[in-house]
Amino acid sequence: MVPKYTIEGHVTNKQGTPLGGVVRDVGGYTIVTDAEGYYQLTELTAGNYTLVATHDQYDFTQKNLTIGKNHPSVIDIVSNGFVFYTIAGHVTDKKGSPLGGVVIEVGGHTIVTDENGYYQITNLTAGNYTLVATHDQYDFTQKNLTIGKNHPSVHNIVSSSLALYTIEGHVTDKNGQPLAGVLIEAGEHTAFTDENGYYQLTDLLANKYSLIASLAKHNFTPRKVTVGFNKPAVIDLVSDGLTACLLYAVHDENKKYT
Incomplete structure (x- = not known):
């Protein structure tokens, strides 16, 4: 035996x-x-x-x-x-074009895609994570993934759509009184303030804009604004004051005045 x-x-x-x-x-x-x-x-x-x-x-x-x-x-x-693991992948738009400058975050680890849309994150321990991708001009859906032995290490990401932003605010005179009916323009986007002086411009692409307000008898200084991820979305405007009305008296040869 x-x-x-x-x-x-x-x-x-x-x-x-x-x-x-x-x-x-x-x-x-x-x-x-x-x-x-x-x-x-x-x-x-x-x-x-x-x-x-x-x-x-x-x-x-x-x-x-x-x-x-x-x-x-x-x-x-x-x-x-x-044990430490590595994940990697490419980020593209819907047409398959690579997207550089996309910020990828996984469990506190952050990296930015290169010009080829490639990213790689190292030193990850096994576990469940949420992969978050952000970019001024594109929207992405968060991705839940499991990192560890016998789990995928390649995670490609496709943008779900262009990122659209909203800016809003109130328009008042110098005394803080709301101004209704003010025309607000940013590029081709327009809106009018309501009775509370409130306006909202939607569906803006990430970009730099000149925010222009106009109302009869009021002067406004155009505002340069940057629209995008982590940029201010509330922009209040104050009238510079009433438009001055100038009267002229012209002496003519016939002793008449205008």
Whole structure:
């Protein structure tokens, strides 16, 4: 009868915290550590083996061991540290054209795509993440992804549409009184203030605009505004004052005045 042997032990991180869910493989025999990091492999025949421990979040060094009479049966394992993963991909518009300058954020890691729309984020630990892409001129849908062993590392992103913005505000005179009926212009976009002096311009592309207000008998100084991601969306305007009305008296040869 061939003698059989048992090995057992605990798996921990460097701080001594037990690691559950670690897969242990010895010569084709596989088991998973419990919540206390404990494992036990039975029915092993004498011989030389390689003990392999794997876990999505932790790295381990393979361990060569000899199983048999007068050899250790307790084999504890300590993780080398976290396993780090890399994700990468390309960002394009709907036509497949690469988009440079797109900010990609995953779990606090941030990077900007190059001129080819390429990005790469390294040093990610295993887990569930939300990938967020932002750009002044394009909208993107957030993407939920799982990072770890046997999960995709390539995540391409396609813009859902052009980014459109809204600016709004109130128009008042110098005394703070609202001005109704003021025409507000930004490029080809126009709106009129309501009785509260409120206006709103929608569907603006990211760009620089000259914001122009006009109302009979009032002067306004045009405002230079930049519309886009993380730019001010509330822009209040104040009239410079009433338009001066100049009267002229002209003396003519017939002693008449105009």
